[in-house]
Amino acid sequence: MTLVVTMTEEALKTGLGVATLPGCMDTISASTARMLAAEAEIVPVVLGSKSQPLDLGTSRRFFSEAQRRAMTVRSGGGCEGPCCNAPLAWCDAAHLRPAGYGPTSVDNGLLLYWRCHLLLDKHGWQVRREDDRWWWTPPPWVDPAGRERPGGRIPPLDLTA
Numbered sequence: 001m002t003l004v005v006t007m008t009e010e011a012l013k014t015g016l017g018v019a020t021l022p023g024c025m026d027t028i029s030a031s032t033a034r035m036l037a038a039e040a041e042i043v044p045v046v047l048g049s050k051s052q053p054l055d056l057g058t059s060r061r062f063f064s065e066a067q068r069r070a071m072t073v074r075s076g077g078g079c080e081g082p083c084c085n086a087p088l089a090w091c092d093a094a095h096l097r098p099a100g101y102g103p104t105s106v107d108n109g110l111l112l113y114w115r116c117h118l119l120l121d122k123h124g125w126q127v128r129r130e131d132d133r134w135w136w137t138p139p140p141w142v143d144p145a146g147r148e149r150p151g152g153r154i155p156p157l158d159l160t161a
Ligand SMILES: [Zn+2]
Pocket: 079, 080, 081, 082, 084, 085, 086, 112, 113, 115, 116, 117
């Protein structure tokens, strides 16, 4: 069974305010809705400006086409891995924090070629986002200085300087 709970994006993010259960007049607190969503089959859906779901709860493991489009725009049309430039056709949407631990959302998703996906999942690279760009920090055995590399399709940094 799926229970639809509606709440504002602000309430979802902050846990403040109330959530509404359609079909009855009851409300529950937004923080209760967040907790339930993490543990049960309640799926929070945050609607974008055109009412396309942009942010789905943890019970949804796969990214929607709208989410992929949003990531494609952000990435510049290719892998969001470090200095990679693999074309979009080679990339899949990956979770920054794995499904079950983080939401299936644009903020928790990267478009990655499989080699860059391995950097994230297996090889100890750290990723953070600043505005619309991901920044990748290699583990010490790759670069003892830990210099960050930008993700997405831009000319790579000159790391020989
Ligand atoms: Zn890549």
